[in-house]
Each structure stands twice: as C-alpha cells, then as structure tokens.
Amino acid sequence: MKILAVSDKIEERLYNASAASAFADVDLVLSCGDLPAYYLEYLVSTLNKPLYYVFGNHEPAYDQDGRRTQEIPGCVNLDGRVVNVKGLLIAGLEGSIRYRPDGEYQYTEEEMLWKIVRILPQLIWNRITRGRYLDILVTHAPPAGIHDAADRCHQGFRQYIWFMERFKPRYLIHGHTHMYMPNQKRQTKYKDTEVVNAYGYVVLDVEPAK
Numbered sequence: 001m002k003i004l005a006v007s008d009k010i011e012e013r014l015y016n017a018s019a020a021s022a023f024a025d026v027d028l029v030l031s032c033g034d035l036p037a038y039y040l041e042y043l044v045s046t047l048n049k050p051l052y053y054v055f056g057n058h059e060p061a062y063d064q065d066g067r068r069t070q071e072i073p074g075c076v077n078l079d080g081r082v083v084n085v086k087g088l089l090i091a092g093l094e095g096s097i098r099y100r101p102d103g104e105y106q107y108t109e110e111e112m113l114w115k116i117v118r119i120l121p122q123l124i125w126n127r128i129t130r131g132r133y134l135d136i137l138v139t140h141a142p143p144a145g146i147h148d149a150a151d152r153c154h155q156g157f158r159q160y161i162w163f164m165e166r167f168k169p170r171y172l173i174h175g176h177t178h179m180y181m182p183n184q185k186r187q188t189k190y191k192d193t194e195v196v197n198a199y200g201y202v203v204l205d206v207e208p209a210k
C-alpha cells in the first residue's frame with residue numbers, strides 16, 4: 001500500500017495538474033498539518049484518494065463563508081480518532097507543544113496524555129480484535145529527542161515516546177520540523193517504530209499487516 005504523506009510546505013510536484021498521473025499509484029494521503037485547506041482539497045480532488053489529516057499549530061482552516069472550521073471538504077480530520085483504512089489501523093494527534101498560554105492547537109504534555117487516554121479504548125479494542133494496537137500514528141509535532149529542536153515551539157512530545165514504547169505502531173509520521181539541511185534526517189527508527197518527517201512530502205510503501 002502506497003501512502004503519500006504531506007506536511008508544512010506546498011510542493012510544486014503535487015500542486016500541479018500532472019500530479020494525478022505522477023502519483024497515480026498512491027492509495028492513501030496523510031497530512032501532518034500546517035498546510036492550507038485549499039491545498040488538501042486540491043490533493044483529494046486531483047488524486048481522488050482518501051485523505052486524512054491532523055492540524056498543525058498554524059491553523060485554523062476557514063470555510064467558504066469565512067467561518068472557522070474543523071472540517072476540510074472531502075477530507076477526514078483524524079485528530080483524536082482511530083480508523084481502519086483498508087486494513088491499516090491509523091490514529092491522529094494534532095498540534096504542537098504549548099509555547100503560548102492562549103495558543104490554539106497547542107498542548108502541554110499532560111493535555112497530550114489526556115488526548116491519548118481518550119483513544120485508549122479503541123487501541124485496546126484493536127489489540128483484542130486485530131492483535132495489535134495501531135499501525136500508524138499521524139501527528140504534527142515529533143517525539144521528544146527525535147527530529148525536534150531545542151526552542152520551545154519545536155520541542156517534541158515525551159508522550160509520543162511513551163506511546164511508541166507502549167503501543168508499538170509501525171510508523172509515527174509527523175511534520176512541524178522543517179528540513180533545510182541536506183543531511184537532516186527524515187527517518188529514524190525508535191524501537192519498533194519508524195519515525196518519519198513528512199515535511200514537503202514523502203511516499204511510504206506500507207505492507208498490510210499479516
């Protein structure tokens with residue numbers, strides 16, 4: 001199964017009429033946030049594949065009447081949800097670490113823990129019925145110490161480290177960390193999980209679970 005993951009930056013290769021043929025083999029699109037709604041709508045209508053997203057810290061989206069919205073037409077908001085897409089078990093957690101007291105789409109470690117607690121019943125249900133908790137965790141921010149940075153805004157979540165140790169997803173796909181250096185790491189293995197920075201875009205070949 002081919003997954004196209006996008007984040008943080010509009011890519012000319014995707015925002016382009018030839019994207020439909022260039023990315024025809026993609027089965028599923030995942031967005032890790034900080035992208036405008038019109039870009040995601042463009043991807044979903046051009047590629048004509050399901051698109052699941054989480055918001056980054058630089059949202060919100062607005063609907064056609066200029067009202068704030070949690071929903072992007074044709075796409076599915078994955079925050080706080082656990083879904084089964086063609087046999088892949090996928091969950092999403094939006095936002096970044098809290099760096100402003102009143103900032104939206106920002107969470108303290110404790111607030112993020114509560115977001116995880118709320119999806120716990122579905123993770124346990126997956127374990128009972130499917131033999132595993134989760135295949136892919138989609139986030140905006142990275143885990144603490146992996147692909148993150150020293151400044152408060154770009155620090156990763158310690159909760160995501162705990163999540164990987166406890167629930168062993170095969171992938172944690174995130175954004176938020178921009179990639180400017182040619183030698184910057186896009187993928188890092190942590191225990192059972194491949195941590196992937198989707199900045200711009202990345203295509204992953206994910207085998208369905210046995």
Ligand SMILES: [Zn+2]
Nearest residue numbers: 034056057176
């Ligand atoms: Zn961000």
